[in-house]
Amino acid sequence: MKAAWYTDYGPAAEALHLGEMPDPLPGPGEVLVRVRASGINPTDVKRRAGPRPGAEMAFPQIVPHSDGAGEIIAVGAGGPAERVGQRVWLWNAQWQRAQGTAAELIALPAEQAVPLPENTSFAEGACLGIPAMTAWYALYGDGADLAGQTVLVTGGAGAVGRYACQMARLGGARVIATVSSDEKGAHSTAQEWINYRTHDVADCVMRITGGAGVDRIVEVDFGANQDVSVAVLKPSGTIAAYASAGDMTPVLQFYPFLFANVTLRMLICYHLQGVARARGEAQLSEWLATGALSHAVVRGGALDDIARAHELVESGAKLGTVVLDV
Numbered sequence: 001m002k003a004a005w006y007t008d009y010g011p012a013a014e015a016l017h018l019g020e021m022p023d024p025l026p027g028p029g030e031v032l033v034r035v036r037a038s039g040i041n042p043t044d045v046k047r048r049a050g051p052r053p054g055a056e057m058a059f060p061q062i063v064p065h066s067d068g069a070g071e072i073i074a075v076g077a078g079g080p081a082e083r084v085g086q087r088v089w090l091w092n093a094q095w096q097r098a099q100g101t102a103a104e105l106i107a108l109p110a111e112q113a114v115p116l117p118e119n120t121s122f123a124e125g126a127c128l129g130i131p132a133m134t135a136w137y138a139l140y141g142d143g144a145d146l147a148g149q150t151v152l153v154t155g156g157a158g159a160v161g162r163y164a165c166q167m168a169r170l171g172g173a174r175v176i177a178t179v180s181s182d183e184k185g186a187h188s189t190a191q192e193w194i195n196y197r198t199h200d201v202a203d204c205v206m207r208i209t210g211g212a213g214v215d216r217i218v219e220v221d222f223g224a225n226q227d228v229s230v231a232v233l234k235p236s237g238t239i240a241a242y243a244s245a246g247d248m249t250p251v252l253q254f255y256p257f258l259f260a261n262v263t264l265r266m267l268i269c270y271h272l273q274g275v276a277r278a279r280g281e282a283q284l285s286e287w288l289a290t291g292a293l294s295h296a297v298v299r300g301g302a303l304d305d306i307a308r309a310h311e312l313v314e315s316g317a318k319l320g321t322v323v324l325d326v
């Protein structure tokens, strides 16, 4: 099969190689998927670039990308034979595994291939594993009922943020997003947005909410936005933080959060498992089947274009998830 891989960390154009690899064989309980679309997330790009000084490759050769979509073409021993031919989207494909979706074929546990409805394209399916499920996890992973609540989604035009805006609205919440331009505000799908680069976010949120503040924050940059969180979160509110790239070791404002009885959740989608994952997948499947979600696909070209596509993700100059047609 044709695949892309790296054998050492480095810049995309140097580290990524294209060529032929042996076809994978599905093991017991696994499915073999003909990959049609491969989604590229910031985490794939950071992992290929070299996670941190001194980090060592977990495997000698890594086919990147956790997200993707395609069709099941075979199953391993004891696998679900009735699923051959099924369209699927994939999750955690390259999480603690050597082979991700930047290849024509992938073998992975059957539960990591979720049915993809006919009304959702493969490219859209390749946006679900990390961006959509992270958004669901942040909003609903703790069993929250958002009806009538106000949710602040920071970075509402991001791949995760835009799904969070949509999913919070679907749950009956009023959604305020922070963005860096009006174009991104419209893209976010939030009812209201604030340009966080030109405006005082805390002032704006308190004005918009008539001084009430927000019930929940879906946070893309915990450290950078902590002061805003302290200022706008209602007592007993929740912060669901999925990144803190602006300040990776922030000093926690413990007592302001404590006296407001705040719940601080830090979450990573790779660890969404078991009952909670099943709940998330069921809800996502329902939304997909009814066409309730829109997906922001940024066409990244074919597998041959993988290095340029990684650079596009790195640049941040994209509105949505960069997806390769495989």
Ligand SMILES: NC(=O)c1ccc[n+]([C@@H]2O[C@H](COP(=O)([O-])OP(=O)(O)OC[C@H]3O[C@@H](n4cnc5c(N)ncnc54)[C@H](OP(=O)(O)O)[C@@H]3O)[C@@H](O)[C@H]2O)c1
Binding pocket: 041, 042, 043, 130, 131, 134, 154, 155, 156, 157, 158, 159, 160, 161, 178, 179, 180, 181, 184, 196, 220, 221, 224, 225, 241, 242, 243, 244, 245, 246, 267, 268, 269, 270, 316, 320
């Ligand atoms: N924990 C998890 O499971 C998980 C899952 C997915 C992603 N992540 C991480 O989350 C981050 C975002 O991922 P993504 O795929 O959504 O990336 P993305 O599509 O590039 O979006 C990031 C968004 O965050 C905005 N942003 C950056 N700093 C901000 C700040 N201080 N305040 C408000 N908005 C800010 C950017 O807005 P502007 O460019 O307009 O400033 C951009 O719209 C990445 O670091 C990624 O690694 C974590």
